[in-house]
Amino acid sequence: MSFGADEEILQDFLVEAGEILEQLSEQLVELESRPDDADLLNAIFRGFHTVKGGAGFLQLNELVECCHIAENVFDILRKGERRVDSELMDVVLEALDAVNSMFSEVRERSPITAATPELLAALARLAEPQSADEAVAAPVAQVVEAPEAPAESGDITDNEFEQLLDSLNAVKAQAEAPAAVVAPADDATASDEITDAEFESLLDQLHGKGQFAVDALPATPAAPATPDAPKAAGDSSDITDEEFEALLDQLHGKGNFAVEALESAIASVPAPATPAAAAAGSDLITDHEFESLLDELHGKGKFSEVGTANVANGANASVASTPTKAAAPKPVAKAPEPKAETPAPAAAAAPAAARAPAAPPPEKPASEAETTVRVDTARLDEIMNMVGELVLVRNRLVRLGANSADEAMSKAVSNLDVVTADLQTAVMKTRMQPIKKVFGRFPRLVRDLARQLKKEINLELVGEETDLDKNLVEALADPLVHLVRNAVDHGIESPEEREASGKARGGKVVLAAEQEGDHILLSISDDGKGMDPNVLRAIAVKRGVMDKDAADRLSDTECYNLIFAPGFSTKTEISDVSGRGVGMDVVKTKISQLNGSINIYSAKGQGSKIVIKVPLTLAIMPTLMVMLGNQAFAFPLVNVNEIFHLDLSTTNVVDGQEVVIVRDKALPLFYLKRWLVSSAAHEEQREGHVVILSVGTQRIGFVVDQLVGQEEVVIKPLGKMLQGTPGMSGATITGDGRIALILDVPSMLKRYATRRI
Numbered sequence: 001m002s003f004g005a006d007e008e009i010l011q012d013f014l015v016e017a018g019e020i021l022e023q024l025s026e027q028l029v030e031l032e033s034r035p036d037d038a039d040l041l042n043a044i045f046r047g048f049h050t051v052k053g054g055a056g057f058l059q060l061n062e063l064v065e066c067c068h069i070a071e072n073v074f075d076i077l078r079k080g081e082r083r084v085d086s087e088l089m090d091v092v093l094e095a096l097d098a099v100n101s102m103f104s105e106v107r108e109r110s111p112i113t114a115a116t117p118e119l120l121a122a123l124a125r126l127a128e129p130q131s132a133d134e135a136v137a138a139p140v141a142q143v144v145e146a147p148e149a150p151a152e153s154g155d156i157t158d159n160e161f162e163q164l165l166d167s168l169n170a171v172k173a174q175a176e177a178p179a180a181v182v183a184p185a186d187d188a189t190a191s192d193e194i195t196d197a198e199f200e201s202l203l204d205q206l207h208g209k210g211q212f213a214v215d216a217l218p219a220t221p222a223a224p225a226t227p228d229a230p231k232a233a234g235d236s237s238d239i240t241d242e243e244f245e246a247l248l249d250q251l252h253g254k255g256n257f258a259v260e261a262l263e264s265a266i267a268s269v270p271a272p273a274t275p276a277a278a279a280a281g282s283d284l285i286t287d288h289e290f291e292s293l294l295d296e297l298h299g300k301g302k303f304s305e306v307g308t309a310n311v312a313n314g315a316n317a318s319v320a321s322t323p324t325k326a327a328a329p330k331p332v333a334k335a336p337e338p339k340a341e342t343p344a345p346a347a348a349a350a351p352a353a354a355r356a357p358a359a360p361p362p363e364k365p366a367s368e369a370e371t372t373v374r375v376d377t378a379r380l381d382e383i384m385n386m387v388g389e390l391v392l393v394r395n396r397l398v399r400l401g402a403n404s405a406d407e408a409m410s411k412a413v414s415n416l417d418v419v420t421a422d423l424q425t426a427v428m429k430t431r432m433q434p435i436k437k438v439f440g441r442f443p444r445l446v447r448d449l450a451r452q453l454k455k456e457i458n459l460e461l462v463g464e465e466t467d468l469d470k471n472l473v474e475a476l477a478d479p480l481v482h483l484v485r486n487a488v489d490h491g492i493e494s495p496e497e498r499e500a501s502g503k504a505r506g507g508k509v510v511l512a513a514e515q516e517g518d519h520i521l522l523s524i525s526d527d528g529k530g531m532d533p534n535v536l537r538a539i540a541v542k543r544g545v546m547d548k549d550a551a552d553r554l555s556d557t558e559c560y561n562l563i564f565a566p567g568f569s570t571k572t573e574i575s576d577v578s579g580r581g582v583g584m585d586v587v588k589t590k591i592s593q594l595n596g597s598i599n600i601y602s603a604k605g606q607g608s609k610i611v612i613k614v615p616l617t618l619a620i621m622p623t624l625m626v627m628l629g630n631q632a633f634a635f636p637l638v639n640v641n642e643i644f645h646l647d648l649s650t651t652n653v654v655d656g657q658e659v660v661i662v663r664d665k666a667l668p669l670f671y672l673k674r675w676l677v678s679s680a681a682h683e684e685q686r687e688g689h690v691v692i693l694s695v696g697t698q699r700i701g702f703v704v705d706q707l708v709g710q711e712e713v714v715i716k717p718l719g720k721m722l723q724g725t726p727g728m729s730g731a732t733i734t735g736d737g738r739i740a741l742i743l744d745v746p747s748m749l750k751r752y753a754t755r756r757i
Contacts (some may be wrong), residue, residue, distance in 0.1 A: 009057075009058070010058060013054040013055075013057075013058060014103075014106070014107055015374065016050070016054065017050075017051045017054055017055075017103060018103070018107075020047045020050055020051055021047075021051065021096070021099065021100055021103060022437075022440055023043075023047060023440075024044060024047045024048070024096055025096060025440065025441065025443075025444050026440045026443060026444075027040060027043055027044050027047070028044065028089065028092060028093055028096060028444070029443040029444050029447050030443070031044065031084060031089070032084065032086075032089050032447070035083065035084035038078070041074060041077055041078050042078065044074050045071060045074040045075060045078060048067045048070045048071040048074065049067075049071050051063070051067050051099065052064050052067035052068055052071060055067065060102070060106060060112065062102055062112045062113075062114035062115070063099065063102045063103070063106070063112065065114070065115070065120070066095055066098055066099055066102070066114075066115045066119075066120065066123075067099060069095075069120060069123040069124055069127055070092060070095050070096075070099075070123060072123075072124075072127035073088070073092060073123060073126045073127045075127075076126070076127055076128070076129060081129035081130055082126065082128075082129060082130045083130065086451075088126055090451075091119070091122045091123060091126060092123075092126075093444070093448075094119055095115065095119060095123055098115040098116075098119060099115075101113065102114075102115075375430075377431075377470065380427075380430055380431050383427055383430075384427055384428075384431065384619050387423060387424050387427045388619060388620060388714035389714070390420055390423070390424075391420060391424060391620065391712060391714055392714060392732075392733050394416060394417055394420040395711065395712075395734070395735035396735055396736070396737060397413050397416060397417075398413055398417055398735060399735040399736050400413070401413030401414070424620065428469070428616070428617050428619070428620070429467070431469050431470050431471075431617070431619075432467035432468060432469060432470070433467065433468060433469075433470050433473045434464060434465050434466065434467055434468075435463070435464060435465075435466045435467075435468050435473065435476075435513045435520075435522075436461075436464035436465065437473050438473055438476055438477050438480060439461050439464050439511060439513070441477070441481075442459060442461070442480075442481075442484055442511060443459055443461075445481065445484060445485070446459040446484065446488055446509060447459075449485065449488045449489065450488065453488070453489065453494075454494065454495075455488070455492055455493075455494055455495065455507065456495050456505050456506040456507065457488060457492055457506065457507045457508070457509060458506055458507070458508050458509070459508075459509050459510075459511065460508060460509070460510045460511070461511050461512075462510060462511070462512035462513070462514075463512050463513035463514050464513070466513040466514060466515055466520060467515075467616075468513075468520055468616065469616060469617040469618060469619070471618055472520075472594065472614060472615075472616075472617070472618060475590065475593075475594055476522070476594075476612075476614070478586070478590065479586070479587040479590045479591060479612070480511070480522070480524070482584065482586065482587050483524045483587060483610055484509065484511065484524060486584065487509050487524055487525075487526040487528070487608070488509060488526075490528075491507075491509075491526035491528030491529065491530075491607065491608055492507035492509065492526055492527075492528040493507065493528055493529050497529075501605065503527070507526065507527060507528055508526065508527050509524070509525070509526045510523070510524075510525045510526070511523075511524055512525075515616070516613075518615060518616050518622065519613050519614065519615055519616065519638065520613070520614050520615075520616060521611060521612070521613055522611070522612040522613075522614070523609055523610065523611045523612070524609070524610045525607060525608065525609040525610075526607045526608060526609075527606070527607040528607050528608065529604070529605060529607075530602045530603050530604045530605055530606050530607050530608050531559075531560055531563075531600075531602040531604065531608055532604050533554075533556040533559035533560070536559040536560070536562050536563070537551040537552065537554060537559055538551075539562075539568070539569075540559075540562050540565070540568070543567065543568060545562065545565050545567075545568060557600070560600040560601075560602055561600060563584045563600070564584050564585055564587070564588040564598075565585065566585045567585075568584070568585075591612055591614065592746045592747075594614050594615070594618065595614070595615055595618070595621065595636050595638060595729075596612060596613055596614035596615070596638070597612070597613045597638070597639075597694065598610065598611070598612050598613075599611045599613075613638070615638060618715070619714065619715065620712055620713070620714055620715075621636060621637075621712070621713055621715055621742070622636075622637040622638075622710060622711075622712050622713075623635060623636055623637055623710070623711055623712070623713050623732075623742065624637055624640050624643075624691065624707075624709075624710055625707075625708035625709055625710070625711050625734060625740060626672075626689075626691065626704040626705075626706065626707055626708060627704070627705050627706035627707075627708060628672060628673045628676060628677055628704060628705050629673070629677055629705060631676075631677070631741075632708065632734055632738050632739070632740035632741075633672070633676070633704075633740060633741050633742075633743055634711075634713060634732065634740045634741070634742045634743065635691060635693065635702075635743055635745070636742070636743075636745075637710060639693045639694055639695065639745055640691060640692070640693060640694075641692040641693060641694050641699060642692045643689060643690070643691050643692070643707065644689075644690055644692075645687065645688075645689055645690070646660065646687065646688060646689075646690045646703075647686070647687050648685055648686055648687055648688060648703070649686060651669055652666070654666060658670075660690065660701055662692065662701075665699075667692065667699050667700060667701050668700045668701065669690070669700075669701045669702075669703065670700065670701070670702055670703070671685070671702075671703045672702045672703060672704055673703070673704070673705060675727075675748070676727075685703065688703040688704065688705065689703070689704050689705070689706070689707050690702070690703055690704075691704060691707075693745055695745055695746055695749060700749070708734075711734065711735060713732035713733075713734075713740070713742070714732055714733075715729070715730040715731075715732060715742060716730055716731050716732055716733075717730055717731075718730060718731060726747050726748060726750070726751035727743055727744055727745075727747055727748030727751055728741050728742070728743065728744060729742050729743070729744035729747075730742045
């Protein structure tokens, strides 16, 4: 294979095929629960077919081979010649994994690793119709390939096709005359008969082009040129009744045509017109007779009026211009190879009319045809950065306008404020993606884990259309995978355990998303065994996370949060699914990096629920601005619970830690100025503003000098010299032009909380 193709074409393939492969993963899992869904089978078939076509154009032969055999499997399923079962789905999903792996290698421009011969052989076996033994052992699946709009389609069904054969036999029986030698001059009548090429065209119309090749027809010897041969007309390229029956036998197998259908067809076919019947003493069928049969099968008016007129005109012309039409079959007899390219000129009107029985759907107006444009995310990031700068300028002007006595100036600034806010919202929406992009991978994940762990689990997805910043969608993927795996492995019991406890054999895992203000709430809940606080306390002591006295003082909620401790796991055995105690620690760290929070709720024997709260976007953040001396700092507003003024002489000290009593609950109190301003380490404060922040499930208070107010800021990364500074997540420019540092409260606590100040 070669990546020498046009880069733009390759990029288009990567985008389109990537979307299709994501959909295939969801559709395949859905197919297991709806194996008879014709639309779903067709969609999967088209998905593999489209990926195969694009890969073939780029000469990605390894990808083409795997997709082609998978496509054949679903073609067999569409025809009802095999049933969807767990074994088939395991092989197909393994094939999809192989396709995804090859697709990733194409994206990385690395050599493609072809699918294993064992996988291709297993796929090829499933691409064959179900054997007789399999058919006896299991009920035959329904034929699922049904046209979406049969009333408007010109397709002919199998039953109708069989009736067509029976009707042809009836016409033959009624039209037979005493055997007589057809004179060469009577070749005018033969020109009304349908040729191989014309019949091929009609079959293309009825069943789709390419299924019936001309070479599939029984070989017909070329007509001898001598006029004394009595079978000159019959040995031409015209198809006979026997050949037509042989074709149907090849398509459907012998013996599929019921006697009842034959009798009804003979009774329903009208007697042919006398001139045509007298002339057609052979086994050949004329255009008029064939059209009559189709009218019987489909009803008058099925085919377009134009096509009917063309057939009639062709028949009239055959009688009026005998010399012209008598010579028509000769090129076909001389050169049988290009049959489809040299049909009789006048008789060709029939298949031409049959090709267009249904009018094509009207083309969409240009305004509707193109409604989307693909844009590189780098451009969106650039626009977002410019909007961020505009927000900073807006903040500056709002501050200046508030101090201005000019009413017109104040109105202009207010209008600018509104327009900038709308522009900011619109640009943020361009970066939004539905959370479904992440949720879509979980049906497959849960399905595979359930089979591996021998559990029965139903996954329910709620709020898939909730929009989230593209960067957040990608960042949340791994944490959610850990949480869902945890729910399946730790939460849901085995079917036997669930039955013993009075529950249904099948467990349920619910993955939900909803928007709450400028944040997104994600929840992962299950109806499993829940968590036992006493067991968690014992494990914490056993693993050395804390001593027994500290563990006994923990509340139930604090016990639940122990699962986020590094190395903590309730599993006694390590498996490839869980047991190492690193998953939940990674989850909490990642959520903290996203300025989010995570909480756990559980009830023993009833299940657990984990709730994640993250901002809609990472680019622009609402903050609470505070002052420490002359320096501005910003708390992420998501962490702020409440603010109040406090007489610091009323605080207490417990175990060396200063605390403040808020609604009968003691909260740790820290002096932010003593942490961040070295010259203020020994200053005494008599009063100050206290900002209560939520950090995980804990609440703490920070004493600050001055409150500035709420402000939306654009996060700027710290320079190289300041990168990695504990407690600092970035910087921004305030409305009055000063630089403010954005505080990262969790990391700041890790760095400073050991100081008992």
